[in-house]
Amino acid sequence: MGQDTPDPGVGTVTVRRGLPAGTEQRAAELYWTAFGRKLGPALNPPDKAVPFIAAHLNADRAVCALLDGQLVGLAGYRQGGRGLTGGSARAVLRAYGHLRGLHRLLLLGLFERRPGPGELLMDGIAVSPGLRGRGVGSLLIEEVTAVAAERGFREIRLDVIDTNPRARALYERLGFTAVRTEQTPYLRGLLGFGAVTAMRRPVATGAAAER
Ligand SMILES: CC(C)(COP(=O)(O)OP(=O)(O)OC[C@H]1O[C@@H](n2cnc3c(N)ncnc32)[C@H](O)[C@@H]1OP(=O)(O)O)[C@@H](O)C(=O)NCCC(=O)NCCS
Secondary structure, three states, rough: EEEEEOOOOEEEEEEEEEOOOHHHHHHHHHHHHHHHHHHHHHOOOOHHHHHHHHEEEOOHHHEEEEEEOEEEEEEEEEOEEEEEEOOHHHHHHHOOHHHHHHHHHHHHHOOOOOOOEEEEEEEEEEEOOOOOOOOOOHHHHHHHHHHHOOOOEEEEEEEEOOOOOOHHHHHHOOOOEEEEEEOOOOHHHHHHHOEEEEEEEOOOOOOOOOO
């Protein structure tokens, strides 16, 4: 299942559910390109972080965009306690060592979010830098919305940081509205942002939310 968009400049981008086998490394690279600044203190160095992310991706919690068979974008979501990026506490400690892993677990804990009733929580969206601004991110969000509608969710939620006004502008254009902003000045030095805004978009479905 998916949708296509012809773009004379770049060929045809196809949006799909899940991540095709063999794209895990590329998916992790894209994810890291988008979120490395935020996740760096928890998962650096990059040559350790990217393989860690690749090894613990939940492919069934993604929609993706392919151009000529190459992964050029992905968007994750959480359902049933699993999101796009996985990796248990034990896996973090195994990869980074017990002593060095502990503070990483604390940092990763800062990013944990729980969906409210009827909410499909998005778990990151990233488009290949060379293809941004051509509508791929919008297609990915529409596909996540379709997933949410089919599964009976009432709304989609995502979090955007204060240092990413362009992403926020895109979400607003697509019908997301801000519901609350958490000020996190203590994270500015370490993670680069000082506030996180939760945004939501209603999903057109009459069905009761799953779970
Ligand atoms: C945000 C992102 C997923 C949007 O995908 P996209 O394919 O560029 O989106 P679209 O082409 O559908 O929409 C374009 C809009 O996205 C936003 N956008 C474009 N480039 C962006 C960038 N580098 N960073 C953040 N937002 C960007 C802008 O609002 C843009 O509209 P504009 O050209 O009028 O300014 C993509 O730009 C990206 O991967 N950015 C870096 C990672 C990121 O910020 N993820 C979101 C975290 S909440």
